[in-house]
Amino acid sequence: MMPINNFNKTKIKIYSTNKGIKVVDSPIKIQILNILEGQVSEADIVKHVGKSKSTISVHLKNLIEEGIISFKSHPLDRRSKLFYIVAEYIGEIYPNQIIYQMPEINSPLSDKEKLFTEVFRQYKSILLMHGLQLEPLEVKAGVKIGKSLYSTLSFQNFDELIKAIVDKFEQLGMGHIKVSSDNPLILKNKSCCECEDMQYNLPICNITKGILKAIFEEYYEMEVSIEEVECISKYDDCCSYLIETKANNS
Amino acid sequence: MMPINNFNKTKIKIYSTNKGIKVVDSPIKIQILNILEGQVSEADIVKHVGKSKSTISVHLKNLIEEGIISFKSHPLDRRSKLFYIVAEYIGEIYPNQIIYQMPEINSPLSDKEKLFTEVFRQYKSILLMHGLQLEPLEVKAGVKIGKSLYSTLSFQNFDELIKAIVDKFEQLGMGHIKVSSDNPLILKNKSCCECEDMQYNLPICNITKGILKAIFEEYYEMEVSIEEVECISKYDDCCSYLIETKANNS
Known part of the structure; x- marks a missing residue:
């Protein structure tokens, strides 16, 4: 591609x-x-x-x-x-036409999980291919999902919260999360399912971003900013997320 | 909603x-x-x-x-x-703000299938909520999926093709397809998963539309037009698709 x-x-x-x-x-x-x-x-x-x-x-x-x-x-x-x-x-519209190929479908779509994983992947690619980068709306969808996930996490303290996030990501097939820095908080995902086999030279894991945003906003009870500082889609080794409360930030 | x-x-x-x-x-x-x-x-x-x-x-x-x-x-x-x-x-942008609530997440997101079904549902709703109706791009994603599915169908004649489509939709949890008319060909889906719990007063099952378009285009080896004439999302009993080859059409 x-x-x-x-x-x-x-x-x-x-x-x-x-x-x-x-x-x-x-x-x-x-x-x-x-x-x-x-x-x-x-x-x-x-x-x-x-x-x-x-x-x-x-x-x-x-x-x-x-x-x-x-x-x-x-x-x-x-x-x-x-x-x-x-x-x-x-979002943004890229005014110059972007020329690349649609991602291939490499394995048979044999169940609903594979179908919908692929539906989202193809749809997102088609939007980008047509110059539509709707990052804020993808994040918003992720936030909605993240709030729902947060209510299912059980933990007593911050370390247990991180453990619960790691387990939830495993359970949902979203990848293997590791803490790469405590302060500032940086989470790395070595096998991100959101950008699998996609090479767009820009960070695109916006659903994951929204999910993490919601989880930490619920936890801290304040606005949290998340930046995807590395993304496999732009040839980095992993996807990593810098997580900062707005209180830290300003 | x-x-x-x-x-x-x-x-x-x-x-x-x-x-x-x-x-x-x-x-x-x-x-x-x-x-x-x-x-x-x-x-x-x-x-x-x-x-x-x-x-x-x-x-x-x-x-x-x-x-x-x-x-x-x-x-x-x-x-x-x-x-x-x-x-x-x-696609189109609806210039007047559309006011409605985001769809609720009613069951726990306990696996990747539920996660990605919900991701697509939420994302599509957020786009519509912001006035972005990108039907042609959703259909295009569906066509890509449909081509991949077509290659897995086995059949000898038209009746067997329909049977294979019915089975594939069951297997993928996309709903129960029935033929409601032979000429013109109309397929009905009584339990469409694409618009489940969404009420938008417009036909929205564009992935399904694209999947059917691709399957019949591969079969007929010519362009096929698909119209979603009924949709559960606009208070119809089922989603139904009118399928016509361009040769019939003109």
């Missing part, structure tokens, strides 16, 4: 707003959205994007009308506004 | 072109694309869309530049052009 090598040229972002799905393909708007982590003043946006104040104003007004961003007064200077994203980011 | 009731207000279509993914949200362009089945002259497009020739010309020019349509000379009148779609249609 040919690797995908133009994934850095993202030009289109998809947001879900309370006015419906919005597709943003303006490079300036995407630059603005990229710097809108938390609340940012118009002056800072102008500085970072490097366009005139009037240009930025027009784009900010559009983004507000589309329901993607909103604003409020600066607490220290009421004449100044702080802008922030209100829409849910659901 | 609240039904989705605004699925007729489609305003955005997604195409995959050799210049990448293109999102079409202009109502006039969508009207043009809707009537471009086969090759259509500009005069016919103008007549059907009900806009001026100059307006239509601009939109046709844009669609050509985007790689969505192309044209050739009319065989009987070289001054006249025939327009046709060259891009692959991959």
